[in-house]
Amino acid sequence: MTDPDQYKLIRRRLLTWFDRNARDLPWRHTQDPYAIWLSEIMLQQTQVETVRDYYTRFLNRLPTVHHFAKAPLDTILKLWEGLGYYTRARNAHKAAKQVTQEFGGEFPSTLEGLQQLSGVGRYTAGAIASIAFGVRAPIVDGNVVRILCRIFCLHGDPTTSSMQKRLWALASDLVPVKRPGDFNEAMMELGATVCHRQSPACELCPLKPMCRACQQGIQMDLPERVKRRPRPTVQVAVGVIYKRGRILIDKRPPEGLLGGLWEFPGGKKKSGESFRQALKREVREELDIEILVNKKLVVVDHAYTHFQVQLHVYVCEFVSGEPQCLACTDIKWVLPSQLARYAFPTANRKIFPVLLRG
DNA sequence: TAAACGTGGAG
């Protein structure tokens, strides 16, 4: 069979399968480019089931790109709280402003136009163009990588530029003129529900007849695994600092890890230093205040992508000084009942129940 | 090019 014939077969079988097996997802009930864009940003490196509720909440609260653009970043971050990769939220805010200010309130419909938006790369531009505008644009996400590597038996590290080039070229050849968005969604759907990383359900796969990896019985070995670096553990001292029933919280710098989120003050423990010493030092360095460190409240373990932290949380009493923003953007004294108004990282939120109970 | 960037679910 020639390549074009095989491509036609793949398209037809995949779309037929998709028509019968597509999950009912909220963003599949709309044609609104804003809603499609929002879903695609949220779905970056994030599973469907995690995104569902966030997506619905966002659209109810910010029904148009104008609402999104006009909302304060703090509102966006509070809605995004817990979804992770907060750069996405900050970039989305910028992108919404771009749409309203530079594109006359309409999302661009071309790949080039879409990729000008903050947080929209090659994948997301292709997804929006094909799904919202019917453009014959390819996409390559983790699912597509897995499916293509298996169907065409592609060996080698899929993250290298040469392999990426092959994958994008294949995806580009495969995506049909008719229903390009459905085809792209179908590829991802197949990867998410059938062609799993471990234990792929080949018996349920519409592409089994043309899957070279399956024919050779090596589907589990493709795509080739990328070696990961070890994750170091960081020891952090955290203070819940009280002053007349209120707690001191600070806002992190706008860029970098957890940028723009609120947190309880603290910092890394140095070797040879106790947690209590570290806490007093960090609070002095970052806020220029003196505190009394009382009892240990809780120890929180949390894993990030590239390191793990152990938060040693202490109840503290404010002693003296006026808090300064030396390593943060904003400072507030809040009642425990008001904590929920602010966007906190998940590791910090793990402290809330202990706090409100005690 | 490689590293930074969150979180929750699955095995």
Added chain:
DNA sequence: TCTCCAAGTTT
């Protein structure tokens, strides 16, 4: 408990 990894982008 631990490792992998999921609809990637930016620097």
